[in-house]
Amino acid sequence: MTLTLDTYRQLGRSGLRVSPLALGAATFGNDWGWGAEQDEARKLFDLYVERGGNFIDTAVTYTNGTSERMLGEFTRDRRDSLVLATKYTTLRRPDDPNSGGAGRKNLFRSVETSLRRLNTDYIDVLYLHVWDSTTPVEEILRGLDDLVRQGKILYVAISNTPAWQISRMQMMADLRGWAPLTALQLEYNLVERTGERDLLPMAQELGLGTVLWSPLAGGILTGKYSRQDITAPASHQAESTRRSFNQALGGVTGRSLAIADAVKEVAAELGRTPAQVALAWTLHNPEVTAPIIGARTVEQLRENLGALEVDLTASQKARLDEVSAIDPGFPHAMLASDHIRVLTRGNLKIQARR
Template structure:
């Protein structure tokens, strides 16, 4: 069944309506050695919005702040109709111990900087970007709630944090009447599926919308790498996005084998591998909106084509099997006949969602 960018979805346990694909803007600006110049970034933004897209993802330090500054310019005429999501915790000034991290000083300073750069007086969604195991969760949650009460932030969310910590935070927020977390951003794709162990089931149970980043595994699932690149796996990062991914260990025999199955399904459907990789995530009922991070208009058009891909049950099963992981203990035990027998014996118990 085909989707469109204006086939909106609710974000977690909130009433906020967002597009099924979010526009990632870490490619807005060239300060990191790759990315889109201002004119090309404007084309990406305009194309996405003109198709009905409303969910924009950035962070306070993407391309050294250029991402937010460009969005501040691009959203001058339609700010209210967009859902702007940004993040805090990454260090904003080298050598300043309080310019990063999840603590209250960093939180408030980062939000004020983002408001200036985005040329807005409120953020629709604020993520804690990277967990650091140092700041008390009560300090983080209370700081986030204060910003919501002030009207500077409408909803709060979290990324790159262990499931046990997120669930603990959500419980505390609920018990104390503080603003709950409504979204969980994680790396998730056909290659990286560790989120299926705890993070995604936790999000389902606690009302967090799952927002996957790197849905094409840095381009591996889009067919941009071959086995010839395996010999370059230990080469130092050369400043390009491809060089970064190779040096980061994203190009492996296992990952390329998964990409081969994606290519096979793409050939069967008449779509590109990237569109099939995105379509697999879009069909996951636990996922709200994958983040697409195009650098050129052509890449964006290809990504948006994923909304039109219709995968059969057999094709979805092949893709699932290609990238499947072992869930491990205690999940494997609890899902086994032996595990079920502990609680129910030989009884049949019907459950309803």
């Protein structure tokens, strides 16, 4: 099944229509040592939009604010045709305790900062970026609802939060008539599939669109790492920041490299690149709304967009599923066992709910 950027998808149960690949703007700006300068970032933006893309992802602290400022300039003449998503909670000023977290003060100031930088009077999707265990959920939800009622944000979303907290928040929003959560952003790829235990099923049940960060596992699935990188010391050179980041976090392992090898094999069979195959695996998952693709060069973005044209055969998908499979853990493994099936259903034939 060939997709295009203008084959739009609904974001959860909302009426918002978004492209099947979102453009990640965390690479807009070189403040962190490895992003795209303004001219290159503009080319990335133009290529994505010219292909029909409309879903762009940033955050109030990405590249120290440069990302939002660039987008404010790039979107000036086509703002209403784009879906801009940004995030709050990460610390904006290291010496100010109230410039981070999910509290009302930071929420309102972060949104005003983003609106000013983005050169707009509304944000399409605002994510709570990272869960803050110190702020009451009532304060978070009421603040977000106030901003929706003011028209400063249109849709509320959440990222990097435990499933039980998200479920609790959605129920509270429903009961109190506050703006509901519309989307969930999570890390999900062939290396990191633990979202299948709770987060993805929860999103399906609660009607949340699912937006994926790091669908290429920080570049591991592109095939650029080897067994030597498992034990090699992390480099501190600016051009190696991403590699150092993956090594420092322990992302380069025997398991992740075995998965990357399987991706390379499938890519060779299809005449595609490993990045395109890894992205295609997420794109054709019915539980996924849109992976976020980030790029530093036009060539990288063109390669990633090529994933829209990749069709995996059933056997190729099964191979990728098998090499990357995770232990579902308790209680999921127990509930899926034949023993429990016999205890709860016997030999009855019961059609699962769709």
